Amino acid sequence: MDRKKTKAVFFGPLQVGGGAPVCVQSMTCTDTRNVKKTVAQIRRLEAAGCELIRVAVPDQEAAQAIEAIKKKIKIPLVADIHFNYRLALAAMESGAEGIRINPGNMAREKIRAVVKAAKERGVVMRIGINSGSVEKDILAKHGGPTADALVESTLRNIALVSDLGFDAIKLSLKSSDVATTIEAYHAIAAKTDYPLHLGVTEAGTLVNAAIKSSIGIGTLLYEGIGDTIRVSVTGDPVSEVGLAFGILRALDIRRIGPDIISCPTCGRCEIDLIKLAADVEKRLTGVKSYIKIALMGCVVNGPGEAAEADIGIAGGKGFGLLFKKGQVVGKVKESEFVNVLIDEIESMIPERIKKVNKGV
Amino acid sequence: MDRKKTKAVFFGPLQVGGGAPVCVQSMTCTDTRNVKKTVAQIRRLEAAGCELIRVAVPDQEAAQAIEAIKKKIKIPLVADIHFNYRLALAAMESGAEGIRINPGNMAREKIRAVVKAAKERGVVMRIGINSGSVEKDILAKHGGPTADALVESTLRNIALVSDLGFDAIKLSLKSSDVATTIEAYHAIAAKTDYPLHLGVTEAGTLVNAAIKSSIGIGTLLYEGIGDTIRVSVTGDPVSEVGLAFGILRALDIRRIGPDIISCPTCGRCEIDLIKLAADVEKRLTGVKSYIKIALMGCVVNGPGEAAEADIGIAGGKGFGLLFKKGQVVGKVKESEFVNVLIDEIESMIPERIKKVNKGV
Numbered sequence: 001m002d003r004k005k006t007k008a009v010f011f012g013p014l015q016v017g018g019g020a021p022v023c024v025q026s027m028t029c030t031d032t033r034n035v036k037k038t039v040a041q042i043r044r045l046e047a048a049g050c051e052l053i054r055v056a057v058p059d060q061e062a063a064q065a066i067e068a069i070k071k072k073i074k075i076p077l078v079a080d081i082h083f084n085y086r087l088a089l090a091a092m093e094s095g096a097e098g099i100r101i102n103p104g105n106m107a108r109e110k111i112r113a114v115v116k117a118a119k120e121r122g123v124v125m126r127i128g129i130n131s132g133s134v135e136k137d138i139l140a141k142h143g144g145p146t147a148d149a150l151v152e153s154t155l156r157n158i159a160l161v162s163d164l165g166f167d168a169i170k171l172s173l174k175s176s177d178v179a180t181t182i183e184a185y186h187a188i189a190a191k192t193d194y195p196l197h198l199g200v201t202e203a204g205t206l207v208n209a210a211i212k213s214s215i216g217i218g219t220l221l222y223e224g225i226g227d228t229i230r231v232s233v234t235g236d237p238v239s240e241v242g243l244a245f246g247i248l249r250a251l252d253i254r255r256i257g258p259d260i261i262s263c264p265t266c267g268r269c270e271i272d273l274i275k276l277a278a279d280v281e282k283r284l285t286g287v288k289s290y291i292k293i294a295l296m297g298c299v300v301n302g303p304g305e306a307a308e309a310d311i312g313i314a315g316g317k318g319f320g321l322l323f324k325k326g327q328v329v330g331k332v333k334e335s336e337f338v339n340v341l342i343d344e345i346e347s348m349i350p351e352r353i354k355k356v357n358k359g360v
Numbered sequence: 361m362d363r364k365k366t367k368a369v370f371f372g373p374l375q376v377g378g379g380a381p382v383c384v385q386s387m388t389c390t391d392t393r394n395v396k397k398t399v400a401q402i403r404r405l406e407a408a409g410c411e412l413i414r415v416a417v418p419d420q421e422a423a424q425a426i427e428a429i430k431k432k433i434k435i436p437l438v439a440d441i442h443f444n445y446r447l448a449l450a451a452m453e454s455g456a457e458g459i460r461i462n463p464g465n466m467a468r469e470k471i472r473a474v475v476k477a478a479k480e481r482g483v484v485m486r487i488g489i490n491s492g493s494v495e496k497d498i499l500a501k502h503g504g505p506t507a508d509a510l511v512e513s514t515l516r517n518i519a520l521v522s523d524l525g526f527d528a529i530k531l532s533l534k535s536s537d538v539a540t541t542i543e544a545y546h547a548i549a550a551k552t553d554y555p556l557h558l559g560v561t562e563a564g565t566l567v568n569a570a571i572k573s574s575i576g577i578g579t580l581l582y583e584g585i586g587d588t589i590r591v592s593v594t595g596d597p598v599s600e601v602g603l604a605f606g607i608l609r610a611l612d613i614r615r616i617g618p619d620i621i622s623c624p625t626c627g628r629c630e631i632d633l634i635k636l637a638a639d640v641e642k643r644l645t646g647v648k649s650y651i652k653i654a655l656m657g658c659v660v661n662g663p664g665e666a667a668e669a670d671i672g673i674a675g676g677k678g679f680g681l682l683f684k685k686g687q688v689v690g691k692v693k694e695s696e697f698v699n700v701l702i703d704e705i706e707s708m709i710p711e712r713i714k715k716v717n718k719g720v
Contacts, residue, residue: 032627056627080626082660132665144668176621176654176666178610182582202621202654202666205637210570211606215578218571222542222579232624234637234655240624246571250538261536261562264592264600266440267392267416277565277594294536294562295594300442305492306536306562308504 003224006195009124009168011052011076011097016124016170017195017227022253024244025052025197025230026237027080032062032069039072041237046075048241049256049288052228054078054100063090070095078126085110092117098124098170102133103160104153115166123168127157130174130201145175147183154188169194170228174201178216185220195227202232209233210243218247255290258345261306262295269297271315271334279338283356289349293341294323303328311344313337363584366555369484369528371412371436371457376484376530377555377587382613384604385412385557385590386597387440392422392429399432401597406435408601409616409648412588414438414460423450430455438486445470452477458530460486462493463520464513475526483528487517490534490561505535507543514548529554530588534561538576545580555587562592569593570603578607615650618705621666622655629657631675631694639698643716649709653701654683663688671704673697 008018016023026045030037032055042053057063057079070077078098079091083105091099099118103111103125118125131145134153142149150173158169171194173184181200189196200216203209213231220226231243248254262277263269277295294312296302299321302314307326314321320337322330322344332340346353368378376383386405390397392415402413417423417439430437438458439451443465451459459478463471463485478485491505494513502509510533518529531554533544541560549556560576563569573591580586591603608614622637623629637655654672656662659681662674667686674681680697682690682704692700706713 027624027626029625029629030627038627058628062627130665131667132661177612177668178578179582179612202623202656204620204622205634205641207567207570207603208606208620210567211574211578211603212610214571214574215582215607215610218538218575219579219582222539222575234622234624235634237624243567243571246568247575250572250575252537252539260564260568262564262594263562264387264594264597265389266387267390267398267422268418269389274565274595281565296562301492305490307491308537 004189006193006227007167009170009195010122011078011124014052014076014097016052020227022221022226022248023051023228024049024241024248025054025078025228026050026240026244027054027230028056029237032056032058033065035065035068038065038069042069042073042075044238045241046073047286048238049245050075050241052076052078052098054080056080057087057091058082060087060090063087063094066091066094066096078124085114088114089117092121092123096123098126100126100128102127102129102157104135104157111160112164115161115164118168119166124170125161125166125168126170126172126197127154127161128172128174128197129154129157130172131176145180147175147180147187150175150180150184151187151191155191158192158194170197171195172197172199174199176200176202178212181216182219185225189225196225197228197230198226199230199232205234206239209235210246213243214247214250218251221247221251221253249290256288257290258284258287259290259292260284260295261292261309263297265297269315270317271297271320271337273297273315276313276315276337280341283338283342283353284345285354287349287351287353289351291345291349293345310348311341313341364549366553366587367527369530369555370482371438371484374412374436374457376412380587382581382586382608383411383588384409384601384608385414385438385588386410386600387414387590388416389597392416392418393425395425395428398425398429402429402433402435404598405601406433407646408598409605410435410601412436412438412458414440416440417447417451418442420447420450423447423454426451426454426456438484445474448474449477452481452483456483458484458486460488462487462489462517464495464517471520472524475521475524478528479526484530485521485526485528486530486532486557487514487521488532488534488557489514489517490532491536505540507535507540507547510535510540510544511547511551515551518552518554530557531555532557532559534559536560536562538572541576542579545585549585556585557588557590558586559590559592565594566599569595570606573603574607574610578611581607581611581613609650616648617650618644618647619650619652620644620655621652621669623657625657629675630677631657631680631697633657633675636673636675636697640701643698643702643713644705647709647711647713649711651705651709653705670708671701673701
């Protein structure tokens, strides 16, 4: 699929838009003023592959904490600001590579001050419109936070800074309603070429967030829309990163982490495939290398149906056929499935796979 | 969104296509010959809302078991057959309302026998093409199981039965590759008006299945394509039903079960929102009534951002504002969040919510 061309913006060395790979971001849920906890969470996110991190900046102390946080992390940081232009200025002074702020909330001279600082420091501004941020007159005109309302609010906010010659803009238009989100991004992608940050807001806990985000973000990415994604999960933000790469991997937009295809099992299956899939998935936690692994319940269809897999097992009764790219290369006892697969996979990827104690 | 018009087929009383609600189906993973276990699994699926069930029929004993199974379940049943036309005949004789079989695998006179029996009994035939079932000449022509190959195979299989005047056909074109799946359904929806069964095959364990299925099925449903859906999970099939309704609910195609919107929390949040969301979700397990519940981390934005929710909590410090349709209706202590919410929700829906012991 062709990706829509957008302008490039730079969060330090990280390019977003302009043909760069779709990048994955998250947001901390720690108190930003607690540098130690915030750094620890960002490091876990970095380890999971997170490429851009946002932190809430509710006050001056939080804005100033960014300086200390930045010293201990590798990925660029975006300061999330509500209303207060002084916090935007302080966050930029502390080294934030991006700010998320809606200029519509600020007086003209304050916008001017923020834009001036952002220009001087090469800071990106995300205009992040969502259902709750739409201006009252626009809500009244559209009868609520519809997709058109989100788009009109976005265009109004863009104008406030682009009139000042500021162009390092990234956009998001989020609704907790999936269809509204998709429609809003469709419309804005047709009207501007600023890079787009995709997300469905307030998507809920892990599985519901996976559903809503995969439909919303996935539909748009499939159409070539979107430059960076953030999955919102009510839960550990590390899970947001896993889901985001899962979406990108499912659409073959980025090849990071193992792609495990496994059948749902049926009355024909004679091995414990559910346990096998869970065990293999667990052993491969944290692996970043892309490899396509097929775990299939029956020998008749397995190797053929999963011919595109780099490696796979197709289960018989108490044994399985090991296959690579659709060719059977060996026969394995069921008790040896996991060990044989992990050894083979390790020989096929550049990474080491974490050892576990026997019997796990 | 407008839904694509398709022909209607009938699995007993259940209409699929022709403007009927998009229905949810699953497949058992028990040995079909084990009537007791199979019935127990189908009953759990029925309780979860499953509307159509498929069982594997690898042999005559399984085909005959359908008769006993059917006596103990309420939803219509589809027999999944590979190759063997005798099993198709036996399954229909046992009362299956549908068969899944690819006529391309059978000799002409055998197709004729199956079609004759299906016509007499009013049985629906699902032609279920997937990457592994595509004929060798078509694979060779397209260089593999591409979307075009799936479509060509489907059209060839349709012709084999429609030439015999058989029309009670449902189609599926599945690949474990999400983009291929979407493309194949796009193409077939443009070429035929048979009802479509959507699914991404071999989608993996729960979370990965949620991602792949939500993108594949969700993108198509968003475009108005699809008459029935099956999410494939390597795991308990009951989870397939939950994910399927989650997809339909996220796109507002069917309103079944509570829609919980909850923010991902950030440095501004002063309540334990992750626990609250998990607790509320747990208490509402099994509830079929639709209600939109918002669990928001901050009082400033909460009620406004979630104005469309029927009920919600926006957390402050140790307390929260209870709101309905964006209007604050009360103030609640954090320790009382779950109990107050559940009581309020119960008063707003026709169902009873299961009680739990104090302290849970």
